[in-house]
Amino acid sequence: MSLTRILASAVVALGMAGAAVAEDKTKVGFIYVGPIGDGGWTYEHDQGRLAVEEHFGDKVETVFQESVPEGADAERAITQMALQGADLIFTTSFGYMDSTINVASKFPDVKFEHATGFKTADNVSVYSARFYEGRAIQGHIAGKMTKSNVIGYIASFPIPEVIRGINAAYIHAKAVNPDVEFKVIWVYTWFDPPKEADAATALIDQGADVILQHTDSTAPQAAAEKAGVISFGQASDMSEYAPLPRVSSIIDNWAPYYVARTQAVIDGSWESTETWDGIAPGMVEIGAISEAVPAEIKAEALAMKDLIASGQYHPFTGPLNKQDGTPWLAEGEVADDGTLLGMDFYVEGLTAEIPQ
């Protein structure tokens, strides 16, 4: 046997040994829609990933890919991750839904988890948080805090999750301030700092003194700070803007879920599930309410949070009409999850139309 052949087989043997060692680790992959430093949505998912690493130590290896565009690129990125031997892949944006399902059908042994979607398969779970519970509380604070009675809302895409958030915030702002008016701008992006900043400026120019957002960067906070109006942290605490303009925030806490699901894969007990958790189990958190908010409003907001957490209050409780005036929920009636998940209408009082 020549020296080269000995060397070559040694290399092959080493490679196999290396692969065998790697087999022992559970590999968990994450596909992100923005950069992990966005300070919002993707940042919090990455905090969840780090929590998985922390919890399992050497037993788990995590990989991630940032700024993956929704669409054909997503399918390529997810496939790549599956080919690299990931056992469990979290795809963390609504727009990855079809890509996830497509890739999952080609890799039956890999488990997939899609955030905020509704399509499942034997190896695809979906999970999301009841952000609307947090938005109801923000709406309450916004309605109490506004002086111009104009509240600006930066919306991303016209999907149920975003529409639900607008409705939840509006209902609770209106409840405490009948004169309140919502102005909504659709920016058609989850993450485009210059555009988000321009949208915030346009809303402020038109009289909004409170900005709510459903996009991922902190650019609206910076614009709000410059104009002296208030805003709310979205997905992440964004506490670098406290006490003003950011007066509170909705925080997504994915860590416990990610740890639990990774554990399930390690145990072999993983099954396709549909998870939709809110304030009660801690998937949605309310960031500290800053001292810019008067004590009594803060107390009301926290009381509402407790009622939601204990299940005594549901943010979508009748009487509520749809935008065109048709009755939706009767007095005391609570919206069912099916309607909420497919929500494609504004409630009565919101002006303008939802883009189709």
Next chain:
Amino acid sequence: MDLSSINPTLLLASLIVASTPILLAALGELVVERAGVLNLGVEGMMITGAICGFAIAVNTGSPFVGFIAAALGGAALAFLFAILTQFALANQVASGLALTLFGLGLSALLGQGYQGLKPPPTSDIDIPILSDLPILGPVLFSHDPMVYLALSLVAAVWFVLNRTRAGLILRAVGENHGAAHALGYKVIRIRILAILFGGACAGLGGAYLSLVRVPQWTEGMTAGSGWIALALVVFASWKAGRVLLGAWLFGGISVLQLNLQAAGVAIPVEYLSMSPYLITILVLVIMSADKSRAPGSLGRTFHASD
């Protein structure tokens, strides 16, 4: 619908801010192309300027120093392009595209650790008396210094190109580098200077995004502004005044569509979102009736042996 809630004064003021980055970048590219060089790396130079300016401004606490660093960063990247195309005689189109990719990667690398930070504020200059004028005051006289620098650069570039000997030489090099060389002008040297100027302007445009308009650092935050700047130069048929017009038009429509949405106008949002691009194409078609054409030597490689 409530159009009265759109304040035309504020609209004009924010369109000037929104158009400044592409105005700066396009103005630099105009000079480069007038010298006969096609540099498609504007996006890369902008994003490099954005991170250089941001990092230095955060570390020194001075946005002014940040902008200088951004200009130097953009020029440094442009120098790479100059070496490739003027000495190594590489293809300009390929080098420019490579420059964009390189700049995007480099800026992401340099930007590690700068995400989520706030830059020192660039203060607006309130010119006494003038800024108190109704309408004109807020629109024209209450911006940050970079807005005025960009506007004076438009005037300066126009003046130098059309009214000075240096401008005449630069244009001669761009129109016919062989003839300019025969007359004894240093074609390569003039082109390198133009490329460096273009890089510095693009860098300033990028820093305007990261220090004033957004203001924060995020990977890929130029989001295609560099390509719009490139299109703007053609749109303006290589004339400085029209670059300003084009930048305002594009910035204006982007800002207007957001304002129309906020006012609840019942036009489908998708149409509003694509309107800046549609109108840019439309005006491009109308302006192409103008017979001014691209510099004769644009994109052609020069070697003294020709």
